[in-house]
Amino acid sequence: MAELTLVQAINLALTQEMESDERVLILGEDVGKNGGVFRVTEGLQQRFGEDRVVDTPLAESGIMGSAIGLAMGGLRPIAEIQFEGFLGPAYDQLTNHAARYRTRSRGAVTIPLTVRVPVGGGIHAPELHSDSPEVIYAHTPGLKVVMPSNPYDAKGLLISAIRDPDPVVYFEPKRIYRAFRQEVPEDEYTVEIGKARIVEEGSDLTLITWGATTLQCIEAMDNLPEDLSVELIDLRTIYPYDLDTIVESVNKTGRCVIACEAPKTGSMAAEIATAIQEHCFLRLQAPIQRVTGFDTVMPYYKLEMQYLPDAKRIGEGVMACAGY
């Protein structure tokens, strides 16, 4: 079994799905000869040809809208939007069409589309290259949203997304594209959309996170008192998220902290906290705590590390909740 980075795991999933299903094609800006600005699609055009890995004109709405047409035409398009900040021009096509066609046509027209989008901060990039807009798409009925935190899940979730009969927004935390390696099976496998992963079992407090923040949570846990037993849940799927795993965990621990990069107000952390109080009200021993980005515009990179929740802030949130 090879040790792969997140980028390599995604590339492997793309390669294998394109090998096994000729309906699968990739379209986007710079995805062809250049292999994508993050080199996620490196080598794929050479391997599969210009018909299957297509450099499109520089137009995000055009990419999304024509990918919808490709999906309607019986194909399995994988559209790359270069950065999450460039989803804006494609927003209308994604939310008003990709997400709605199945309902609009009462099942006659379906959109099996995967949208790959690098997401989040921490790489010293220019403006609109570091945001965390996952909740916007989780809030759009008809879209599924996933965000892996490691190479193994990255491969399995991407294969699930490509095979899914509905549109899936696949967010790639760019900060951990090459942060570490993990053993990734060469064989095909899927990670089910809608299932969280318990990273570490615990009994005193539930810590819920997703994407790159998972690493910050692990670092925070290393620095917590040894007698505090924290259960760490990596959500993996932002929508439809795994309520059962969360409820089971919080009913056990009675305390919960949710950590993510996105702005606090109206975030997925807010949604999950609401669901926990609906389902675990009598078991809660402390107010649910959120450790998130701030309700501000994501700063340029000189200040970005102060914006992003780090191990220290997460640790403080955990201790505040544990000590309540």
Added chain:
Amino acid sequence: MPKRIAYKIEIESISILDEHANFDESLGAGTLRDDEAVFLYEQMTIVRHYDEIAFKLQRSGRMGTYPQNKGQEAAAAGAGFAIKKHAPGSWLVPCYRENLALFLNGLPMEKILLHWMGDERGNQIPDGVNILPISIPIGTHPLHASGLAWSLKYRERVMKEARDNSVVISFFGDGASSEGDVHEAMNFASALKLPAIFLCQNNRWAISVPISKQMGSETVVQKACAYGMHGVQADGNDIFAMYKVTRDAIERASNDMKPTFIEAVTYRLGDHTTADDARRYRDPKEVEAWFNKDPLIRTRKYLEKKNLWSADKQTALEAKAKEMVSQIVKNAEGIAKPTSDDIFDYTFATLPDEIIRQRDTMHTHSLGQNPSQETLNAHTHAGAR
């Protein structure tokens, strides 16, 4: 250095049957046969009646907002018939003012009524009919047409499937030509060499905004030239011209993988929709002038001149249209109201648990949704607190 011309272009404007029913024999040769012209006249008459009945259904509270097609039947007839005859099985990607093109290519007529009656099942296009649902937002659907055209090309080149003569035609209006997506769709179709036809029905009004305020260009079609795409203007009220330019576009798309932009010059004789009152912003003299250019009048005159039509045939056709449309209305109104499950069931192929809970309980508060959920009551009774 001497100046040179970087680019130069001329755009043809095609008219075969003019408003006085004069027929251009040289341009018109080899277009519609006599029986085809009669057939399209009959179809336009039926659809005109359908349109009037739809208007009345709205006025009498039996249907929601409806956009009349009145005056624009020839553009839909000529283009729709060219597709049916020369490229059957092609995709039609409509806006909402080309009903006849859809009917000619297999859309059951009650579907459009059902749509405007507030029922998504009007968009549930039967299997094997390659037509997308009516598009309510303006100018976003031509991108789906480009994508579909791309899928046809891909399936032929990569999957080695027979494409036959299939192409994709999208319909939109002059207002839509201001939308960015229309331009992205044109650019994609041209850059990626896709078998697509863009048909702009320039009916001169986008609700209350006239073409003179919509754009600074003299024509709509010249915009296509910026994308290196062949463009042609046609009299949109002339079934012969519309048939000819569409047939030519099909050939260009199908044989050469080159898209075409067609500007059909026409006029919206009715209001934008039943929720609109065009008298607020249109000069009645302008409207009257266009009533004289009505495609039905000129087509009938032409057929009469050629002894292909008579008063008796007209009476019989009107009776047929009446009976047919009344049956279609009966069909549409006879479809039972959907149950509330339909709100939920098509969100995804497989519904997430939360959507199932919401569907089955029809409430969004969580208490009671999950039978195993703890309640304060249960705890009190059990003495747990």
